[in-house]
Amino acid sequence: MPAFCPTGWRTRQQHRIWRCSVKNASPFLELEDGPTVRVSFEQTPLELPDGANLAAALLGAGIGRFRSTSISGAPRAPFCMMGACFECLVVVDGVTRQACMMSVRAGMEIERPDPTPPDSWSDSEEPSEVDDAKA
Numbered sequence: 594m595p596a597f598c599p600t601g602w603r604t605r606q607q608h609r610i611w612r613c614s615v616k617n618a619s620p621f622l623e624l625e626d627g628p629t630v631r632v633s634f635e636q637t638p639l640e641l642p643d644g645a646n647l648a649a650a651l652l653g654a655g656i657g658r659f660r661s662t663s664i665s666g667a668p669r670a671p672f673c674m675m676g677a678c679f680e681c682l683v684v685v686d687g688v689t690r691q692a693c694m695m696s697v698r699a700g701m702e703i704e705r706p707d708p709t710p711p712d713s714w715s716d717s718e719e720p721s722e723v724d725d726a727k728a
């Protein structure tokens with residue numbers, strides 16, 4: 594079958610590399626028809642694929658904001674999907690975790706983290722024991 598390219602390049606055979614690189618077996622395809630489990634996100638029940646990557650599953654369920662920045666309140670969502678950017682932070686069963694590094698399991702209670710900075714960030718705090726030791 595001839596293949597054509599808008600640049601004018603043409604060939605009668607498909608590129609060997611292209612033929613070999615087409616993937617027809619993907620773990621993501623298996624998840625589409627697999628069993629789902631019930632979790633809650635911000636007290637809203639969701640059905641997510643059992644064992645799927647949590648960040649991908651939440652994005653697939655239409656969740657577009659995972660957390661907000663503590664300074665401007667800007668929305669954040671997964672970016673790297675490999676544990677480097679920390680934009681996917683969520684609170685799972687009371688513990689702040691990176692959603693891209695977790696798998697979906699039944700009964701997870703997922704919340705958005707509180708964007709309020711911890712009290713330890715305030716400027717008006719009294720000197721700590723560490724400061725006393727330095728003096």
Ligand code: FES
Nearest residue numbers: 674676678679693
């Ligand atoms: S998406 Fe970057 S750490 Fe999770």
